[in-house]
Amino acid sequence: MIERNKITNISQNKTFLCGKKIKQFSTPLVMGIVNLTDDSFYDGGKYNSLQKAEVRIDELISQQADIIDLGACSTRPGSESVSAEEEIQRLLPALRYIKTNYPNTLVSIDTFQSKVCRAVVAEGADIINDISGGSFDEKMFEAVAECQVPYVLTHTPTTPDKMQECTNYNNLFMDMCKYFSERIQQLRVLGAKDIILDLGFGFGKTVEQNYELLRRQKEFEIFGLPILTGISRKSMIYKPLDKTPQQALEGTCFLHAFALQNGASILRVHDVQIAKECTQLFNL
Numbered sequence: 001m002i003e004r005n006k007i008t009n010i011s012q013n014k015t016f017l018c019g020k021k022i023k024q025f026s027t028p029l030v031m032g033i034v035n036l037t038d039d040s041f042y043d044g045g046k047y048n049s050l051q052k053a054e055v056r057i058d059e060l061i062s063q064q065a066d067i068i069d070l071g072a073c074s075t076r077p078g079s080e081s082v083s084a085e086e087e088i089q090r091l092l093p094a095l096r097y098i099k100t101n102y103p104n105t106l107v108s109i110d111t112f113q114s115k116v117c118r119a120v121v122a123e124g125a126d127i128i129n130d131i132s133g134g135s136f137d138e139k140m141f142e143a144v145a146e147c148q149v150p151y152v153l154t155h156t157p158t159t160p161d162k163m164q165e166c167t168n169y170n171n172l173f174m175d176m177c178k179y180f181s182e183r184i185q186q187l188r189v190l191g192a193k194d195i196i197l198d199l200g201f202g203f204g205k206t207v208e209q210n211y212e213l214l215r216r217q218k219e220f221e222i223f224g225l226p227i228l229t230g231i232s233r234k235s236m237i238y239k240p241l242d243k244t245p246q247q248a249l250e251g252t253c254f255l256h257a258f259a260l261q262n263g264a265s266i267l268r269v270h271d272v273q274i275a276k277e278c279t280q281l282f283n284l
Contacts, residue, residue, distance in 0.1 A: 027279040028265050031108060032065035032272040033232070036072040036090045053094045061102050063273040067127065067266070070094050071110030075131045075160055084115040091120055099124045108152070112136040114143035121147040127196075129228075129268075131203065132156050133183055141183075145190035152196045152228055153187070155179055157204035166204045173216060180223060196266065198228045202236060210236040214255065218263035226265035231255055233270055253278060 034056050038048050060068055072090035073082045091109060098107050109120045112132035117140060121128070129152040134140045136159065144151045155176050157166040169175045180197060187195060197220060199213050210231075220227060231237065237255060238248040253274055256267055260282045269275040 027283040028260055028267060029066040030064075030272055030275045030279060031067040031069045031228070031266050031268040032060035032063070033268060033270050034060070034068060034070050034094065035074070036070060036094060037074045050093045050097070054097055057094065057098055057102075060272050061105060064276055065105075065272045067106045067108050068098055069108040069110055069129060069268060070098075071129075073111065073113075075110070075112070081112075081136075081160075084113045084119075087111060087113060087116050088119045091116070092123055095120060095123050095125060112140065114139035117143040117147065117149070121149050126150065127152065129198075130154060131198075131200070132159075133179065133200075134186070141187055141190055141192065145187065145192040148191075148193065150194035150196060151187065151192060152198050153180065153183055154198040155200035155203065160203075163204040167206050167209065169209075172205075172209055172212060173219065176213075177220075177222075180220075184223065184225075196226050196228050197223060198230060198268075201229070201231045202234045207236050207239060210234075214258060214262065216262075217259065221263050227263055228266040228268055229256075229259040229264040230268035231259065232268065232275075249274070257282060 034053055036048060036053055057068060070091055072087045091111075095107060095109070098105055106126045107124070108127035108129045109116070109125045110129045110131070111117060111120070112130050114137045117128050127150045128144055128147075130140060130144075131154045132140070133154050133156055135156065157163060176199070184195060199217060199220065201210050201213065205213070214231070217227060217229070232252050233245040233248040235245075237251040238245055241248070241251055243251075249271060252269075252271070256264075256269070256275055256278050259267065260279065267275050267279065
């Protein structure tokens with residue numbers, strides 16, 4: 001079994017145990033996004049070379065990001081997946097850059113493939129952020145448990161190419177509770193210890209459903225797990241305002257404050273400096 005960094009219930013004590021070092025945060029955590037892809041909905045192609053990625057990573061570190069989230073396969077609605085080998089090839093140089101130059105920075109890897117999970121954890125990745133909730137790769141839960149790596153469990157009804165066709169629920173909140181309960185149980189049986197919930201804003205949900213979830217986000221604390229909120233510049237913000245993702249910063253800031261009020265322990269964002277200011281003011 002690979003011994004890795006462990007994360008406790010952030011919603012209760014906001015404490016990470018990283019190896020033998022304990023880190024405590026007085027505010028919710030900010031996770032900065034680095035998309036190493038050509039087709040991300042907001043910044044696709046901006047960081048698709050190692051040199052560009054390094055500049056982006058340096059920027060996020062200077063803005064005091066608590067976690068860097070590396071993604072090498074777009075998971076926007078309608079996107080297509082890439083092979084595990086290609087994903088690993090894209091991820092490892094950026095991961096090694098962070099671990100060499102910023103060894104105390106936590107690194108999350110946005111992937112739904114178990115082979116990628118094992119490869120990046122072997123290189124020092126701290127968290128696996130799986131938008132599929134283990135449903136795209138039947139071996140993912142097993143890999144996460146064996147690697148003993150903190151795992152972001154996301155609600156997603158189906159694959160990205162079809163998810164916006166799957167927005168019909170009997171009862172959105174209850175259906176999602178059932179989804180999380182079943183998967184948390186599977187992970188626990190396998191030996192996974194550290195789980196973070198992501199409600200999957202924009203994944204198989206209408207704009208109205210996204211806002212229902214945001215209003216009810218705190219109710220998901222019934223699971224006793226920290227909650228990651230990923231709404232940065234998403235269509236639930238820019239579509240109602242008749243804007244583009246590039247014009248959605250102000251709306252994102254407003255909803256980040258609302259998300260914090262409703263129990264968010266981690267904000268996954270494109271704009272780290274502004275999100276950090278939001279968390280600092282929220283904690284006053």
